[in-house]
Amino acid sequence: MTGPYRRPVPSTWWLHNRAYFLFMLRELTSVFIAAYVILLLILLYRLNAGRDAYESYLRFLGAPGMVIFHVIALAAALFHTVTWFNLTPKVLVVRVGARSVPAPIIAGVNYAAWVVLSALVAWIVLRG
Amino acid sequence: MAGTREPFWWSLFAAGGAVAALLAPVQIALTGIVVARGWAGQSFTYDRALALVSHPLSRLYLFVLISLPLFHWAHRFRFTLIDLGFKWGRALVAGVCYGAAVAGTILAALVLIRF
């Protein structure tokens, strides 16, 4: 008599199934976003330190390796945006009478806000 | 009572996730690619950047943009480590992750206050 059998869970479980893999990717987008805000923080620090420090840092950011990193980070950020907006309706259930507001509408409002905000930020930064 | 602090971390995670979802793509595209490749022309010279960042609203904006996504990262990373089998010391994992986010937040405040 050996009793109930417990199947082991390998630590690579997230590679065995597409949905789990996408979940893991989604979670790891946060690493890229965090890395980006750290780079941004350094940019601000250098800006504060003076013209030379700032410009040398910009040159550092302009190196191909850093640009590749940012392209990847951008892809990660977009993936995060999409997954985040699509999940928002799960957390926020807005009821109007008997029906809750359909998920696509909540997600749609998110996307609209996203477009407006992105345009606003780009305009402020780039207008000069 | 570790359990009772979860709502706090979760709310920072959620706020950070929302900030990142709304702003990270445009920010990365701007400072990481457009500015870095020099495509922004005159708009991001030292003087213009300094003027832009010195505005109190900009600094508030940057503080939020840096701090909250760090908490977002901390929360997700903490659970990712657990999911990957870091079973030992859940408290330690949490301490390191949130600690890093807190440190980043303090640094951001220190940098931004000096403009």
Next chain:
Amino acid sequence: MTDPTITLEIFRYHPEQDETPSFRRYEIPYREDWVVLDAINYIKDRIDGTLAYRWSCRMGVCGSCGMMINGTPRLSCAAFLREYYPNPVRVEPLANFPVERDLVIALDDFMHKLREVNPWLIRAQERPLSDGEYRQTPDEVAAYKQYSMCINCMLCYAACPVYALEPRFLGPAAIALAQRYNLDSRDQGRSQRQAVLSSEDGIWDCTLVGECTVACPEHVDPAGAIQRAKLASTINWYKRVLMPWGGR
């Protein structure tokens, strides 16, 4: 023309004889209108009486026939062979649960957790039967109805990697059922369920993988239930911290 056949590869484990499980292959007639459960019943009746599994209603409502079918948690009475034919079908017990024998999993853990969330209507004051029913408008019913549809089939637990890694996690169905009562306009027991929900292995363990909702045959959306519980708990927490004088 020979009649078409299909192969089933079935997970076998016998606690009295086996150290580890193995797979056994059965080739059986293929019928367009058969579900996987029909195929398994055919095997049990005609080929191998030793195969153990649970079933009863064969109409997707008793919740007893959940299995991993080609790696996905499904009700075997609602999964048609034609979805897989002519490829073989691999049948395993629901993932993430201890296996009693063959396709039979141990349910004790969920039964315990279900009890923990106090899944019954809690009232400060019971209403006498002679006063008739509580009034509840169709809107108020709609507020919790979805979460009351859970058939306890455990597909969501089999789909949830967090439950796989942390068996103490309260899990999707138990939380959805707690929410079912929390959102019922007749109920006054939210605070009694809160302790369990927001305990160490309650709602906060969930990282919103979301596969529970994908697996759920009843469209309960446990993932949504959990996130809503998180939001509600968080709002409560801030209320308590920021307005300690406010009571509840």
Next chain:
Amino acid sequence: MNEISEHDIIVVGGGAAGLRAAIAAVQTDPGLDVAIVSKVYPMRSHTVSAEGGAAAVIKPNDSLDEHIDDTISGSDWLADQDVVEAFVREAPHELIQLEHWGCPWSREADGSIAVRPFGGMKIERTWFAADKVGFHLLHTLFQTSLKFETIKRYDEWYGTKLLVENGRCQGIVAIELRSGQVRALVANAVILCTGGAGRIYPFTTNGAIKTGDGMAMAYRAGVPLKDMEFVQYHPTGLPGTGILITEAARGEGGILVNKDGYRYLQDYGLGPPEPWPRLRAMELGPRDKLSQAFVHETRKGRTFAGPYGDYVHLDVRHLGEEKINTKIPFVRELAHRYVGIDPVHEPIPVRPVVHYMMGGVHTDVSGATPVPGLYAAGEAACVSINGANRLGSNSLTECLVFGARAGRHAAAFAAQRPPRDRAALVAQARDEAQRVAANFIRKDTGAERVAALRAEMTRAMEEGTGIYRDEASLRKTCDVLRALRDRFPNIRLDDRSLSFNTELITALELDFMLDVAEAVAHSALARTESRGSHQRTDHPRRDDSRFLKHTLAYRTDTAPRIDYLDVVITRWPPAERVYGR
């Protein structure tokens, strides 16, 4: 190994009746220790599959007398009228109690309970929760039962025998599926709530677990089975699987048409088709009449022929998608899943299918059987509210009303704490363990397979005891059943192990089903009249002078002994059953 466990009350069965009984018992006397023994986890019980609703008078346009009247005429006057009165009186209380426990009943706009029409009822009084009524009722009861700490459960324990000692029922012998251990579960009172026996037929709405175990256990303990010849065919099951399309589909306005698109029920005394919907008429006639009409249509060649036999169409298209989705969403889901059609756009193929046993363990109005300490309720019992034909939506309510009654009476009985013969009970349980081991687990001779014998039994039941019966076919069925009984000891199992031996369980179930099937066939053979669901082509008339009586079947070593008991008639003298007008 622990050979014996002791409780005050043991409830066998965790369906609607069993759970209601257990809760009633602990509410009557919170000091009692009550155990529920069930071969499946309670929420898997077949109550879960009931779709349409539960009847009770609640609306101002209704009255108790109307419900009584419908039930008695529906029963073809074979119901005990005092029992029906008690049932109808207590029904609203029970459904309100369910409401107070959280059942998500469907509502009117003002928040009050909504009701729908049902077959054979002349006023709308069927409470519903969309079309998953049994599911909601069962889960509400089960979850509510969790709050009572004095209710203990033996989940996935299979009862094999009642422990009767000194003429009193003192418990049950049960096998734990997980371990295979056999144990005496001893108590002062036992309540059998083991459900129906539709699985004695090949084509049924009933789930795999409805094998009449409790009926057979009581029968073996000397309790008669009452009115077993009355087997209800539901007019609308899906061909092939037998999955039920609820009567609510017709209650909401669905119609039945033959292959010419003609509403054939008007040819069988169920009234003019218009206006529609109309209560107690056409598609809202009683189930026995509708199923019989189908057979006549088939004989006239006016039904469709399909791979799983003849069928007709249930058409709900005119209700529209909105109504279908709010009132009968499960019908849409089932039709889509199991026959691949969408009822919003296409009619549903349906045919009559075995659904419900009107008969069962003989009890009085409090659920007590003739054996002291033994009670029964729900579909397993026959308290006699259904007579020769049950009205749809009366049986869920019956489970609640008589489950509660049995629970309360058993509690009063158990509270006297009569002495128990512990040693004798343990000895009996040991003998039972021996029997199971010797006949099945340790036996390696024999040639018969469980599934093969079962298939022969169900075929014999369909051929001899279907919608229409006659002497010759009934005799043949009785003979086949006897032959199967003789072959049964020659059975051989593939599985000789202890843990989760489901093949052993199916063998024990077959053993029980053979007993129940014999009781059905012999009761039907002896009743030489036609009444309700029991239609004899050789005796086409109702015969009140000889058969205004309940059949009682007693088990003997040979054929069952058949006896009769007068029907209790109070205020409603037998009359003609009139529908459609």
